[in-house]
Amino acid sequence: MTKSPLRSKLRAGLHRHLIRFGIDTRKKRPDRVALEKVIFPELQRDPQYQSILFVGCAWYTLHYPSLFGGKKFHTLEIDPAQACFGAMDHRVGSCEELEAIFSLGQFDCIVLNGVFGFGMNTPDALNRTLHGIHYAMRSFGLLVFGWNDLPAHAPFPPFSVESWSLLEPYRFPPCNAERYSSDSINRHSFHFFVNRP
Numbered sequence: 001m002t003k004s005p006l007r008s009k010l011r012a013g014l015h016r017h018l019i020r021f022g023i024d025t026r027k028k029r030p031d032r033v034a035l036e037k038v039i040f041p042e043l044q045r046d047p048q049y050q051s052i053l054f055v056g057c058a059w060y061t062l063h064y065p066s067l068f069g070g071k072k073f074h075t076l077e078i079d080p081a082q083a084c085f086g087a088m089d090h091r092v093g094s095c096e097e098l099e100a101i102f103s104l105g106q107f108d109c110i111v112l113n114g115v116f117g118f119g120m121n122t123p124d125a126l127n128r129t130l131h132g133i134h135y136a137m138r139s140f141g142l143l144v145f146g147w148n149d150l151p152a153h154a155p156f157p158p159f160s161v162e163s164w165s166l167l168e169p170y171r172f173p174p175c176n177a178e179r180y181s182s183d184s185i186n187r188h189s190f191h192f193f194v195n196r197p
Contacts, residue, residue: 007081031146031190032060034182035113039144039190040067042174049108049142055095056115057085076101078119096125098132105138113146113190117153123161130163139197143167149187167193 043049050071054064057077065073065087075086078094093101095115110133120126133143147158169178172192181189 029186029188030183031113031186031188034180034190035111035146036067038174038180039111039172040064042172043109043142044068044071051107051109053102053107053110053136054087055110055112056118057082057090059085061085074107095120095132096128098129098136102136104135105141107137107141109142109144110137111144111146113144114148116145116147116158117155121155123156126158126161127163130161130166134163134166134195137195139195141195142170142172143193143195145191145193146188147191149189153186164193165196167195170194 043052044067051074052068052071053074053076054061055076057075061075062085065075072089073087074089074091076091076093076095076098077083077086078092080092083090083092091101095112112129112133115129116126120129137143145158148154170192171178172180172190175190175192179189179191181187
């Protein structure tokens with residue numbers, strides 16, 4: 001079900017106004033804290049990540065572009081009503097269509113968090129997305145893949161699809177691991193990969 005564009009704009013306006021005064025209305029779930037306090041600072045600090053694509057927009061991601069001053073921060077969201085929460089360089093579309101939307105090797109990093117099991121629910125959809133990531137991300141670019149390992153949000157084992165062979169696991173420096181678990185309740189974890197040439 002698509003959300004009302006007016007409701008989304010009102011919520012965005014309220015959030016923008018309140019955040020200026022230090023009032024953060026977002027849910028501070030452990031996975032969001034890990035993303036904003038562990039992963040994003042490394043992407044901002046490291047000069048090899050200049051062009052970043054964040055997939056999925058909602059009112060609680062509205063401030064994400066402001067965390068990446070001096071970098072090219074792009075957003076992609078399938079629901080047009082959520083565009084008001086995206087970056088200045090926002091595209092409406094599916095992550096299954098990255099090859100049609102973006103250029104070859106356009107990104108140094110792609111963050112795909114909370115998409116698997118929340119719309120991307122079939123092996124074919126994940127395979128198409130991984131092929132698109134391989135196309136739209138430069139060689140050795142970083143993929144941050146976040147998901148909830150719960151039956152309600154894991155319609156199939158995500159790492160069972162063949163297209164993961166286009167990427168290889170990467171030990172992300174702040175975590176010193178290829179996988180970082182942030183939430184025991186939602187069983188949310190982040191997996192890090194680099195794009196094979």
